[in-house]
Amino acid sequence: RKEVEQDPGPFNVPEGATVAFNCTYSNSASQSFFWYRQDCRKEPKLLMSVYSSGNEDGRFTAQLNRASQYISLLIRDSKLSDSATYLCVVPLSPNDYKLSFGAGTTVTVRA
Amino acid sequence: DVKVTQSSRYLVKRTGEKVFLECVQDMDHENMFWYRQDPGLGLRLIYFSYDVKMKEKGDIPEGYSVSREKKERFSLILESASTNQTSMYLCASISRGDRDYEQYFGPGTRLTVT
Numbered sequence: 001r002k003e004v005e006q007d008p009g010p011f012n013v014p015e016g017a018t019v020a021f022n023c024t025y026s027n028s029a030s031q032s033f034f035w036y037r038q039d040c041r042k043e044p045k046l047l048m049s050v051y052s053s054g055n056e057d058g059r060f061t062a063q064l065n066r067a068s069q070y071i072s073l074l075i076r077d078s079k080l081s082d083s084a085t086y087l088c089v090v091p092l093s094p095n096d097y098k099l100s101f102g103a104g105t106t107v108t109v110r111a
Numbered sequence: 112d113v114k115v116t117q118s119s120r121y122l123v124k125r126t127g128e129k130v131f132l133e134c135v136q137d138m139d140h141e142n143m144f145w146y147r148q149d150p151g152l153g154l155r156l157i158y159f160s161y162d163v164k165m166k167e168k169g170d171i172p173e174g175y176s177v178s179r180e181k182k183e184r185f186s187l188i189l190e191s192a193s194t195n196q197t198s199m200y201l202c203a204s205i206s207r208g209d210r211d212y213e214q215y216f217g218p219g220t221r222l223t224v225t
Contacts, residue, residue: 032212043219097142098159098169103153
């Protein structure tokens with residue numbers, strides 16, 4: 001089983017819509033979780049960190065469900081500029097700088 | 112502003128050639144990483160380094176080696192390039208003690224081996 005698994009999508013949504021997708025992780029001891037964003041032909045960049053039950057940053061909300069071992073990312077009021085691949089990332093072990101990356105979920109927002 | 116640079120954006124090499132990919136960061140980060148990214152597989156760790164002259168294998172080190180002679184520079188070497196090493200190569204760095212585990216990535220090198 002992969003350490004981090006994501007629905008690859010693509011999720012095609014109209015501007016203004018809400019889109020949400022999940023990521024499952026295999027290590028029940030994981031304490032921290034991250035969403036990175038990768039634009040087409042660009043490098044990944046940190047979008048959000050999730051340490052407890054969740055985190056909210058503007059239109060983006062990340063939620064953690066430890067019992068079911070998944071993290072979700074919800075984007076409200078989608079903008080064209082939200083079109084990207086969203087990578088779910090989990091450290092291999094606490095205090096380890098080595099990260100395990102999901103393969104990514106592609107979101108396309110259309111006008 | 113944080114910066115990680117890679118020596119080439121695009122590279123075409125022939126099978127059997129020795130290939131050098133260079134990565135430089137200007138943030139005085141201790142930790143540096145080399146990944147390759149392939150469709151459907153995500154980022155896979157090739158090698159990482161916790162400090163100068165230190166290196167450890169990642170998940171897919173076969174066919175690769177690395178060098179870290181200076182803190183700011185981490186080089187990836189393909190000893191004898193093969194077509195299955197055609198991929199996007201990404202370098203990243205992170206500061207020791209960064210609670211957010213924010214790895215800063217370079218722009219990537221798209222390597223094609225023919």
